[in-house]
Amino acid sequence: MIVKSLFWFALGIAGGFVAAHLVNKDPRGQELLAQLDSRIGEFTDHMSDAYHQQETRLSEIIDDAKGVAASAVDRASEAIGDAAASAKTAASSTD
Template identity: 60%
Template sequence: MKSLLWFLVGIAGGFVVAHFMNKDPRGHEILAEVDGRITEFTDRIGDAYREQEARMSGLVDDVKGAAADAVENARAAASDAVDSAADAAKKLTD
């Protein structure tokens, strides 16, 4: 509980310091630079995430296509096996 209190005091103190820094032109410039770097970092992370998401989406589409092809091939093989069995049964009864 004591750690939580110190954590909250630290956050509140950080806001107070940032408020006073923002009033000074030099402090305002420093905070603007930090904000710009944070924005650049988050933009890069977002771009990397979207790129990875697109790559994964392409892989998923490829796997779906391969699975559909496998199902179709299995269906065709099963159909051929049923036809062959029917022909063999017909030959036995004739």
């Protein structure tokens, strides 16, 4: 079953190359292939731009989350330090 599928896949690829070669010989075919290539290029450019915009947006969200997390760690550290100082003061005043 796999060999049969691979055979048809390879035959399809070979047929596509033959068809493209025949179409490329005709000036109208060359124009058609040039238009197709141009549209594929535009599509890939749009996809690339969208990917980079999404990447930038996610990077900004991650940077914001890092800032919030760092601020929370700093505040927690300060609170722990204040609690330790208060405990130390309370322990020394009871002695």
